[in-house]
Each structure stands twice: as C-alpha cells, then as structure tokens.
Amino acid sequence: MIFDLHGFGPALLAGTLMTIQLALASLALGLVLGLLGALAKTSPLKPLQWLGGTYSTLVRGVPELLWVLLIYFGTVGLMRSLADLLGMESLELSAFAAGTIALGLCFGAYATEVFRGAILAIPKGHREAGLALGLSAPRIFWRLILPQMWRIALPGLGNLFMILMKDTALVSVIGLEELMRRSQIAVTASKEPFTFYMVAALIYLGLTVVAMIGLHFLERRASRGFVRSAA
Amino acid sequence: MNWDVIVQYLPRLLDGAVLTLQLVAISVLLGLILALPMGIARASQNLYLRALPYAYIFFFRGTPLLVQLFLVYYGMAQFDVVRQSALWPYLRDPYWCAIITMTLHTAAYIAEIIRGAIQAVPPGEVEAARALGMSRTQTLLHVTLPRAIRIGLPAYSNEVILMLKASALASTITLVELTGAARTIIARTYLPVEFFFAAGVIYLIIAFVLVQGFKLLERWLRVDACQGR
Amino acid sequence: MQTYKKFLLAAAATLAIGSQAVAAEKLKLGTEGAYPPFNLIDASGQVVGFDIEIGQALCAKMKVECEVVTSDWDGIIPALNARKFDFLIASMSITEERKRAVDFTEPYYTxxxxxxxxxxxxxxxxxxxxxxxxxxxxxxxxxxxxxxxxxxxxxxxxxxxxxxxxxxxxxxxxxxxxxxxxxxxxxxxxxxxxxxxxxxxxxxxxxDKIGIAVRKGDPLRERLNTALKEIVADGTYEKINAKYFPFSIY
Missing domain, CATH: 3.40.190.10 (Periplasmic binding protein-like II)
Known part of the structure; x- marks a missing residue:
C-alpha cells in the first residue's frame, strides 16, 4: 500500500458508494428534466418555448455550488409552508435530496440542449410517416422519436454525466457524507491533507474511467445497425 | 424578500464580484497560454508527442475541481519542503492557490478544445499551404492556428462561462469572492434566500455580459465566414 | 422501455421527501462534528465529544431516545429551523443575532x-x-x-x-x-x-455563554433546562466535565 489510510479505508469506501448513489439519482432526475425542457423548447407553443429556454439559460448561468447552497438552505421556509398546507408536522430536505435536486437541475439544463439537438436531428419524414399511419402524438414521440433520440444524444449525455460525477463533490459543502466529505473528516483526524485528497482524486479518476467504459458499451449498443459516418 | 438588507450589503457583494472577475480573467488567460503547446502536441501526428500531455489532461479533467483546490491549498502545505521553498510566499496565499488550481484545471479543458479545433481545420488548406512552399512552422502560425482560433472560439467562450461558475469554489479556501461574500453575509443575517438569490443574479449578469462580449469578438474575427467548409 | 420506467421511478423516489413527526419518545440531537473536543467524528464514523455526552445525559434525564445528526456549521441554524433536528448542542454561543432566529436554554458552559x-x-x-x-x-x-x-x-x-x-x-x-x-x-x-x-x-x-438551541417557542426548551439543572445537581455534569478538562467549565 502506497498510502497509509489510518483506518479510514472503509469510511472512504462508504463515501464512494454515496457519491455513486448521488450521481445516479441526480442523473435520473436530470434526464427527466432535460427531456421535459427539450420538449418544451421544441413545442409549437410560445409560452412553453419560453419556459424551456428560461429554465436552461437561468440554471446554466449560476454556479452549481450556489444551487446546492440555495436549495439546501433556501427552501426551509418553502418546505415549512408546504408542510402546513399538507397538514404535516414537518417536512425536510435532506442533504441527499437537496444535492440530488440541485445537481439534477443543473444536469437537466444542459441535457435540455442535448435532447433538443437530438430531436431536431430526426428527419421530419419520420414524424410525418407516423402521422400518416394514424399514430397519436404521444405515441409518435414514445415509439418513433425517443428511441432514435437516445442514440444521437448518448455521447452528449455521457459527457454531462462525467461532469455530474465530479460535481457531486460540491454536496460535501452541505454535509452529505460522500467521498469528499469523508476525505475531509479523515484529514481532520490524520493531519495529512495531501494523502487523503490524493486518494480521493484517484477514486474520482477511477469512477470516471468506469463511466467512460460503460458509456462506450452503451454507445455501441445504441448504434447497432448504424454506420458511423465519417466526420 | 428583504430588499433593504440586500441593498445594505450590495457593496460587499460587488466587492466579491470584482474578485470573482479577477480570478476568472487571470486563470482563463494563463490557462490559454499553458494549453496552447499542449493542444498543439495533442493534435500532432507523432505518437509520443501526442501521449505526453495526456496524463495531465486526464487527471485534471477526471477529478473534481474542489479536490484539486484542496490538494493545492491544504495538500501542498503538508510537506516541509514546500513550506521552505521559494514558492511558499505564493502558495501560502489562497488567492494564488485559487489562480494556480483554476489555471491548471482550465488548461486541460482548453487544450482539448485546441486539439479539436486544429483537427477540424480542413486538410486541404494545410496541404495548400505546404504546396505553396510554407514550412511546417509557417503553416502552423499562418494557416492552421488562425483558422483553429476561429473554430475553437465558441467552445472557449463556453469554457470561460464554466470557469466563472467554477470560481465559486474559491469560497471554500477563505476567499471572499461573490459566493464567499454571500456566505459571509448570510452567517450574520441568516437570510440565505435573499443573498444566494442576489449572488445568483449577479452571476447571471456577468455571464450575460461575457456572452455578448464573445459574440462581438466572433463578429470581429468573422467566425461565421470561416465556419463554412 | 424498461429503462425509462426505471428512470422515472428513481426520479420519483428522489423527489420523495422524508418527513417525520416529532414523537415524544424520540428526538434528534443536532451537532456539527468538527469541533474537538466538544463534537467530532471518529474513524468509525461515530459522533463523539463533550456536547454529545451532555446531550445524551439530558436525553436520559428527559427519558427520550436521541439520535445524533450532524450538519455543517454554516447552515446549522437553518437546519434546526428546517426540523432536521430538534435541539442543537454544538458549543453555540448565545448571541442577540442568533436569538432572533432560535431560542436558547440556560448556558451549559461559559x-x-x-x-x-x-x-x-x-x-x-x-x-x-x-x-x-x-x-x-x-x-x-x-x-x-x-x-x-x-x-x-x-x-x-x-x-x-x-x-x-x-x-x-x-x-x-x-x-x-x-x-x-x-x-x-x-x-x-x-x-x-x-x-x-x-x-x-x-x-x-x-x-461567551454557550447554550442549547431549539426552535422559537418550542416547549422543549423548558424540559432541557430542567434536565440540565438535574445533571448539574446529581454530579453527572461534573463527571463528563472531568473526562475532558481538569478544570470546571460550567
């Protein structure tokens, strides 16, 4: 062992698992938000276009760290009125929930653009063919557009996911015991900041590599039957 | 919303915004300078030259900026050698630590932008320059790079906005930039919504101005005319 | 399609927000966990320290079960008001500014x-x-x-x-x-x-009077005050004090 972890190995491992959970939960929320954002932006309705555009512009213009802090500390009053409304004793956003919402929100804003590009890249003829066959609009989206969008959007989404995974470190600031926070706790006890932050960096690198490999397989699977055109 | 308090503390937020702008401006400029040779090497046809900056780019793109910041700020100070070195007067200052880390971080991303831009220069143009008798260096300086700058500019402007947002992390190493100012004010006033909101609006304004500035620059460099193949 | 359903389910689960009633027999004790020797997190992830021992002694006197929750210092008062925990024993000084946001018990040390x-x-x-x-x-x-x-x-x-x-x-x-x-x-x-x-x-x-913070108007404050008097009177406080400092900090 190159690094002496002073008994904090299991703690770092638990933190890594928390980081992965946070990244996956944010990904799920972000994909939904991104899809909704892209649908709004490409819809023929002006107010929806405006809504989608405002969402992606506003969220992308403000630091992720600020979103994390704002959603964690800023929603206290909101949650209390919501609890009163529902007649509940209390409602709270855990650090995990706040982190997921903040990171999902940011992922969704960028994913909106990726999905929008993918929707626009699908030939008009496909939609028209669906209409000619008498399919309903939701059915056309679900069965014709979405499966094709997936393939086009995948590389872009993959990049966003790598960014998301690194952004999970920001949630340490509100006390969620993910990898970064666990490393800070270890530094407090061991007084060896370089050792533990370096180990954390290597773990993040490892996660990035795993994500890259996973993405490679997903992309291969998604583009079965397609010839990659030369750039 | 408690507007009076926001107005009362606005000067402190604006002081923070000035520091934010400094951090971003210095790091994206230094980052560009550092990235240029790396980007050119990455686009080279020589395998060894291409592989050389890879580890650097891989590390800085594969790990969170927060970890890098803590490695430079707290990590370096773990070693007596560093604390006794001539660099310590700079490394002991959180301002320089933030600039060093942000520069190293953004340089890795900019290098990849430069690589992509160089590779997107139509090969015909490079061949034409070579056919006219230009040397490799001349071709690089007079044909490839001017063309690559225009191709890469939109991506670079994106990177600048990303660094504007990333600069918020400097608040974790005691710098009172925009986010740090908001956090310090909130520690006194207990008004998180008001001040994170105010800071968010200031970030949006800065981002908007930067985007418009880059649009002007793109027009001045006639980026549109150069994008056509 | 399975994939999309899974994503939607996961997203729904993410948005589900924990809620719990403040039951009489269970309370959440909030602290920071980065302030040795008063509160800190050890290698096994346990929150320990003077604050926690005093807090648990108070819980024992009030005959309630307490679960320790940590929060970072910056947001510890908002977290209390957000009911992330019921009382805050984190070596917090009683100040006028804070009194506008929360109520304090009698000081438990100075x-x-x-x-x-x-x-x-x-x-x-x-x-x-x-x-x-x-x-x-x-x-x-x-x-x-x-x-x-x-x-x-x-x-x-x-x-x-x-x-x-x-x-x-x-x-x-x-x-x-x-x-x-x-x-x-x-x-x-x-x-x-x-x-x-x-x-x-x-x-x-x-x-610098250090108190336990509770939400504004929470009757828990009086129960904590009574329990505090009891642990001082019966020597529990002194015993905990002696474990950390060779002099009295009360």
Missing amino acids: NKLQFVAPKSVDFKTDQNSLKGKVIGAQRATIAGTWLEDNLAKVVDVKLYDTQENAYLDLASGRLDGILADTFVQWEWLKSDAGKDFEFKGDPVFDN
Whole structure:
C-alpha cells in the first residue's frame, strides 16, 4: 500500500458508494428534466418555448455550488409552508435530496440542449410517416422519436454525466457524507491533507474511467445497425 | 424578500464580484497560454508527442475541481519542503492557490478544445499551404492556428462561462469572492434566500455580459465566414 | 422501455421527501462534528465529544431516545429551523443575532475567546501589535464576528468552513494567529499538532455563554433546562466535565 489510510479505508469506501448513489439519482432526475425542457423548447407553443429556454439559460448561468447552497438552505421556509398546507408536522430536505435536486437541475439544463439537438436531428419524414399511419402524438414521440433520440444524444449525455460525477463533490459543502466529505473528516483526524485528497482524486479518476467504459458499451449498443459516418 | 438588507450589503457583494472577475480573467488567460503547446502536441501526428500531455489532461479533467483546490491549498502545505521553498510566499496565499488550481484545471479543458479545433481545420488548406512552399512552422502560425482560433472560439467562450461558475469554489479556501461574500453575509443575517438569490443574479449578469462580449469578438474575427467548409 | 420506467421511478423516489413527526419518545440531537473536543467524528464514523455526552445525559434525564445528526456549521441554524433536528448542542454561543432566529436554554458552559500563535513568535494582542497580521477564525462563529467587529480594519481576517482547516493553516504558517474558544484551543494545544503553539495574551472576551438551541417557542426548551439543572445537581455534569478538562467549565 502506497498510502497509509489510518483506518479510514472503509469510511472512504462508504463515501464512494454515496457519491455513486448521488450521481445516479441526480442523473435520473436530470434526464427527466432535460427531456421535459427539450420538449418544451421544441413545442409549437410560445409560452412553453419560453419556459424551456428560461429554465436552461437561468440554471446554466449560476454556479452549481450556489444551487446546492440555495436549495439546501433556501427552501426551509418553502418546505415549512408546504408542510402546513399538507397538514404535516414537518417536512425536510435532506442533504441527499437537496444535492440530488440541485445537481439534477443543473444536469437537466444542459441535457435540455442535448435532447433538443437530438430531436431536431430526426428527419421530419419520420414524424410525418407516423402521422400518416394514424399514430397519436404521444405515441409518435414514445415509439418513433425517443428511441432514435437516445442514440444521437448518448455521447452528449455521457459527457454531462462525467461532469455530474465530479460535481457531486460540491454536496460535501452541505454535509452529505460522500467521498469528499469523508476525505475531509479523515484529514481532520490524520493531519495529512495531501494523502487523503490524493486518494480521493484517484477514486474520482477511477469512477470516471468506469463511466467512460460503460458509456462506450452503451454507445455501441445504441448504434447497432448504424454506420458511423465519417466526420 | 428583504430588499433593504440586500441593498445594505450590495457593496460587499460587488466587492466579491470584482474578485470573482479577477480570478476568472487571470486563470482563463494563463490557462490559454499553458494549453496552447499542449493542444498543439495533442493534435500532432507523432505518437509520443501526442501521449505526453495526456496524463495531465486526464487527471485534471477526471477529478473534481474542489479536490484539486484542496490538494493545492491544504495538500501542498503538508510537506516541509514546500513550506521552505521559494514558492511558499505564493502558495501560502489562497488567492494564488485559487489562480494556480483554476489555471491548471482550465488548461486541460482548453487544450482539448485546441486539439479539436486544429483537427477540424480542413486538410486541404494545410496541404495548400505546404504546396505553396510554407514550412511546417509557417503553416502552423499562418494557416492552421488562425483558422483553429476561429473554430475553437465558441467552445472557449463556453469554457470561460464554466470557469466563472467554477470560481465559486474559491469560497471554500477563505476567499471572499461573490459566493464567499454571500456566505459571509448570510452567517450574520441568516437570510440565505435573499443573498444566494442576489449572488445568483449577479452571476447571471456577468455571464450575460461575457456572452455578448464573445459574440462581438466572433463578429470581429468573422467566425461565421470561416465556419463554412 | 424498461429503462425509462426505471428512470422515472428513481426520479420519483428522489423527489420523495422524508418527513417525520416529532414523537415524544424520540428526538434528534443536532451537532456539527468538527469541533474537538466538544463534537467530532471518529474513524468509525461515530459522533463523539463533550456536547454529545451532555446531550445524551439530558436525553436520559428527559427519558427520550436521541439520535445524533450532524450538519455543517454554516447552515446549522437553518437546519434546526428546517426540523432536521430538534435541539442543537454544538458549543453555540448565545448571541442577540442568533436569538432572533432560535431560542436558547440556560448556558451549559461559559467560554472565552483567546488568541493562539506559535511559541517562537512574540505576539501581543493589543491593536498596534496586531496591525497587518493574518488572523483566522471559523466562519459564522462568535470569534469570527468579534474579529470583524473589533479588528476588521487592523488585521486581515480569514474565515474558515471548519476550525480544523484554520488549524491546518496556522500549522502551515499561512496564519499568524487564530482567535477561537479557549477550551477548544486548549485541547488542540495539548495535541501533537499544537505542541509548537501557545495562548497569547488574556482572553479578549470572557463571557461567551454557550447554550442549547431549539426552535422559537418550542416547549422543549423548558424540559432541557430542567434536565440540565438535574445533571448539574446529581454530579453527572461534573463527571463528563472531568473526562475532558481538569478544570470546571460550567
């Protein structure tokens, strides 16, 4: 062992698992938000276009760290009125929930653009063919557009996911015991900041590599039957 | 919303915004300078030259900026050698630590932008320059790079906005930039919504101005005319 | 299609928000976990320290079961008000500013603020000698506020997210000195990391009352006060005190 972890190995491992959970939960929320954002932006309705555009512009213009802090500390009053409304004793956003919402929100804003590009890249003829066959609009989206969008959007989404995974470190600031926070706790006890932050960096690198490999397989699977055109 | 308090503390937020702008401006400029040779090497046809900056780019793109910041700020100070070195007067200052880390971080991303831009220069143009008798260096300086700058500019402007947002992390190493100012004010006033909101609006304004500035620059460099193949 | 359903389910699960009733038999004890010896997290992830032992003793007296929850210092008062926990025992000074946001019990100890600096350095604590020095404190603490109110124009104040990060910077030489609670620093000074440092000058502020915070108007405050009187009277407090300090801090 190159690094002496002073008994904090299991703690770092638990933190890594928390980081992965946070990244996956944010990904799920972000994909939904991104899809909704892209649908709004490409819809023929002006107010929806405006809504989608405002969402992606506003969220992308403000630091992720600020979103994390704002959603964690800023929603206290909101949650209390919501609890009163529902007649509940209390409602709270855990650090995990706040982190997921903040990171999902940011992922969704960028994913909106990726999905929008993918929707626009699908030939008009496909939609028209669906209409000619008498399919309903939701059915056309679900069965014709979405499966094709997936393939086009995948590389872009993959990049966003790598960014998301690194952004999970920001949630340490509100006390969620993910990898970064666990490393800070270890530094407090061991007084060896370089050792533990370096180990954390290597773990993040490892996660990035795993994500890259996973993405490679997903992309291969998604583009079965397609010839990659030369750039 | 408690507007009076926001107005009362606005000067402190604006002081923070000035520091934010400094951090971003210095790091994206230094980052560009550092990235240029790396980007050119990455686009080279020589395998060894291409592989050389890879580890650097891989590390800085594969790990969170927060970890890098803590490695430079707290990590370096773990070693007596560093604390006794001539660099310590700079490394002991959180301002320089933030600039060093942000520069190293953004340089890795900019290098990849430069690589992509160089590779997107139509090969015909490079061949034409070579056919006219230009040397490799001349071709690089007079044909490839001017063309690559225009191709890469939109991506670079994106990177600048990303660094504007990333600069918020400097608040974790005691710098009172925009986010740090908001956090310090909130520690006194207990008004998180008001001040994170105010800071968010200031970030949006800065981002908007930067985007418009880059649009002007793109027009001045006639980026549109150069994008056509 | 399975994939999309899974995503939607996961997203729904993410949005589901934990809620719990404040049941009489179970309470959540909030603390920071980065303020040794009062509250800290050990290698096994357990939250330990003086605050926690006092808190658990109070819980035992009130005959309730307490679960320890940590929060970072910056947001610890908002977290209390968000009902992330029911009472906050985190070595928090009772200040007018905080009283606007929460209610406090009677003080459970009294602290002082004192400077710490390297033994090798001649460090005087009057305004003239402090001029131009870099002094660290934890963000959102009474020490941080005191520095900003009294010395902001004289010294360069650096505010840290945790006290530990301030110590790291004092040890690395980035800071000329730290202003913080005397007892916390006393603990650090006798540790290996603090052996080259010492207290400088008299306490600059010696009436720092430390209380337990509860939400505004919460009747829990009275129950805590009663329990506090009981543990002081029956010697439980003294026993806990002796485990941490060879002198009384009450």
